[in-house]
Amino acid sequence: MTAQQIGLKDRLWKELALKAELNTDGAAISREALAFIAPGVKTQEQVHTLFEMDFEIHDDELPAYFRLDHGLVVPFRWNPDARHRIVLDGNRTIVVKDDEQLAEAHFPARPAYYGQKTSDGAAMATIGSLGSDRQFFVAYSNECSYKDKGEDCLFCNINFTKDTYGEKSGIFWKTAKQIGETYAEVHRQGLVDHVNITGGVIPERRELEYYLDVADAIRKHSGVEDFNGTAVVAAPIDLRNLDRFREAGYRTVGLNLEFWDKGIYNAICPGKARDSGGWDHWLRAIEYSVGVFGHGNVRSNFVAGTEPKKSLLAGIQHLADKGAVGTASIWCPNPGSDLEGHRAPEPQWYLDLGHRIAAIWKKAGFTWANLYDSNASVDTLQHDIWRIEAETLPIFQRDAVAAE
Structure with a gap:
């Protein structure tokens, strides 16, 4: 490694520490x-x-x-x-x-399609947002069936967000046609490499049929057969339904377990603990999915900061051993959630966690394609750490060209 590379990495580690502070404390x-x-x-x-x-x-x-x-x-x-x-x-x-x-702070230009509308007049920006690394994020609804039972996850404010911002902010049920048209325009503009489809927990049959319709609409309107999609779903009681997501054209699947510690899971995710077969069935669904989608093509996210690090890492390691990518998001005590007003751990806690997760990923043999394709975003600390250590961030290429 050259002195120039060492100097660049030192600067990136400092920048990562600042990013951790901005993530945990806001700005x-x-x-x-x-x-x-x-x-x-x-x-x-x-x-x-x-x-x-x-x-x-x-x-x-x-x-x-x-x-x-x-x-x-x-x-x-x-x-x-x-x-x-x-x-x-x-x-x-x-x-x-x-x-x-x-x-x-360098802010990105507004994507051109954000000012466009679907054929029925919906603002395309509200149908799917664009991530920083060519990832198209669709939240088809803020409908979560746990609300009616009083069993929302305590960290979640999905229903509160809908009640607060409503349809004026683009919170409404997106039709498959709207998603297909918007994806087609984003693809035409050359902005997308990956699609993430997600939403609140809805009844299993309805969820499956909806995701199948969305896949058909994306292909119909864009002409793209392999759209590199991740279906973020609840664990189906009938695990064979996971095969149908694969058959529909989704390349990866996300089943977010949220917590590895069962006691914490039961307390903070009462709806998930009682429906969809509970924690044990969600884990079975993740392991089954690896057999359907392949090693590294299944993701399960954890809300990092509300359970001990040792427990969380045990979950990430277990999933890696089974061929699933465990990720950890920085917990934001969201306004309107039952945990509003609490505090996330210190930035250094998350930096240490990120290094440990990146090491688990590397040992498990996951590729960057696995980490990119199965995730909604690659802006996490653990993704940054992976790319800094592998020297694959764009700055390394620019730095190398400048040195020639």
Whole structure:
């Protein structure tokens, strides 16, 4: 490894530490900076179609994400009380903490299709949002059947988000045709390599039929046979239904177990614990899915920060041993959830977790294609760590060209 490569990695590790702080603590933004970047006009705005991930609800149009100086992507989580602030400095937006300038924040341009509509007049931006790495994210509904039973997951605010922002923010049931038309336009514009379809928990038969219809609509409107789709679903009671998702054209599947510790799972996810066969059946469904979709093509996410790290890592390791990719999202005590007002662990806790997960992935033999295809986003700390260690982030290529 050259001195230049060592220096770049050192800078990336520092940038990753800043990203961890911005993820766990959020960031405020000045009125001047917000007006300058003009989310929803010049730059890409948040789309509330699943969860409110900011620390407080808001009326302002806020940005979706930004890049730091070396390219690491930070999801924007608005926290008006955060020590980190994004301020305007001439024609640059700067991340500051206690008036110390830390980095420049680079906000992405608004995708062209965000200003377009489907044939029935729905704003395409509300049908599917665009991730930072060519990933098309569709939340078909905020309908979750656990609400009616009073059994929502305690960390989740999917129903609260719908009640708060409603249809004016694009929270409505998306039809298969709307998704197919929007995907076709995103594909025509050359913006997409992966599709993630998700939503609240709905009855099994209805979920299966809907996902089959969506796959048909994507192929019909785009002409793309292999659209590299991930179906994020509840564990079906009849595990053979997982074969049908594969037959419909989905390349990967996501079954989010949320917690490895059964006691915590039962307490925080009462609906999942009582329906869909409970924790043990969800695990069987994950293992069955590996046999259907193949090694590395099944994902299960954990809400990191509400159970001990040792337990969470035991779950990630178990899944890796079975050929499934375990991921961990940084817990945001979402407004409107039963855990609102709690705190996520310190940034260093998440950095250590990310290093340990990346090591498990490497030992399990997962490829970058596995980690990319099976996930809704590759903006996590563990994905960054993987790419820094493997020297595959775009900055490494640019740095190498500049050195020639």
